[in-house]
Amino acid sequence: MFAVTDTGGGASPPPVAEPGPAAPGTVLPTQPAASGMQPGHQPAERARQEIDYGRRGKGYVFGAFQPATGAALTEAYDRRTTANFVDFLEKVQLWLAPGIERVYVILDNLAAHHATDVLLFALAHPCWEFVFQPKYAAYLNLIEPWWKVLRSLALRGRRFETWTELSQAVQKATAYWNAHRHPFVWGRRRRHQPRRASGIGLLPKAA
Numbered sequence: 208m209f210a211v212t213d214t215g216g217g218a219s220p221p222p223v224a225e226p227g228p229a230a231p232g233t234v235l236p237t238q239p240a241a242s243g244m245q246p247g248h249q250p251a252e253r254a255r256q257e258i259d260y261g262r263r264g265k266g267y268v269f270g271a272f273q274p275a276t277g278a279a280l281t282e283a284y285d286r287r288t289t290a291n292f293v294d295f296l297e298k299v300q301l302w303l304a305p306g307i308e309r310v311y312v313i314l315d316n317l318a319a320h321h322a323t324d325v326l327l328f329a330l331a332h333p334c335w336e337f338v339f340q341p342k343y344a345a346y347l348n349l350i351e352p353w354w355k356v357l358r359s360l361a362l363r364g365r366r367f368e369t370w371t372e373l374s375q376a377v378q379k380a381t382a383y384w385n386a387h388r389h390p391f392v393w394g395r396r397r398r399h400q401p402r403r404a405s406g407i408g409l410l411p412k413a414a
Contacts, residue, residue: 266370268377269295270357271302272350277388279353281381283374289322296328310335313348349391360384 267287271280280302284291303310310332314320316339329335340347361380367373 266374267291268374270350270354271295271299272353272391274349274391277384277390279357279381279384279388281357281377283370283377285370287317287319289319289324292319292322293324293328296325300332308334312337313350314339315345315348316340316342349393353391356384357381 266283266285269282269284269292273279280299282295282298284295312335314337319325320337320339325337329337345351357377357380360383361376362373365376367376
């Protein structure tokens with residue numbers, strides 16, 4: 208079983224930044240920080256940076272994920288169309304190990320996922336079975352928490368001038384994940400919880 212989706216349930220990746228009033232990566236000049244401030248002098252202001260708004264482009268990342276092994280496949284497209292989705296399904300077919308008897312594809316209810324071309328793809332690949340999750344139940348798809356991991360690896364703390372740069376970052380992050388992958392299971396991961404000692408619990412002390 209694996210999950211197929213696009214950009215975490217259909218939301219596009221963070222928009223590519225467009226320069227605002229200030230040049231990208233520059234900080235507007237302000238007063239220097241005060242060291243040993245003289246009496247009667249006002250404290251220096253903090254350095255401020257103009258916020259960058261706008262877009263230079265956008266696109267969509269389609270992804271397939273195998274929870275049992277943690278293997279992932281991503282592909283960037285400039286548009287979210289039925290043709291692009293079917294093209295991605297063809298790449299998933301080539302990506303899967305040969306000899307798989309049954310493939311369960313978990314999808315949301317995006318219109319492109321119900322298109323005629325997708326039905327024709329399913330008829331051409333009888334081992335594929337499309338399972339559509341209920342509305343407002345994205346948590347049922349294990350690729351959703353993996354999207355958070357991918358965003359952290361590829362996008363956090365970085366700035367991209369073009370959609371091509373962002374796509375390359377996603378590709379490198381996916382390759383890194385596959386080199387260090389691990390299975391995904393249901394439930395919350397337990398971290399830093401000491402093991403409880405076996406035996407009879409202590410009785411409360413009398414006041």
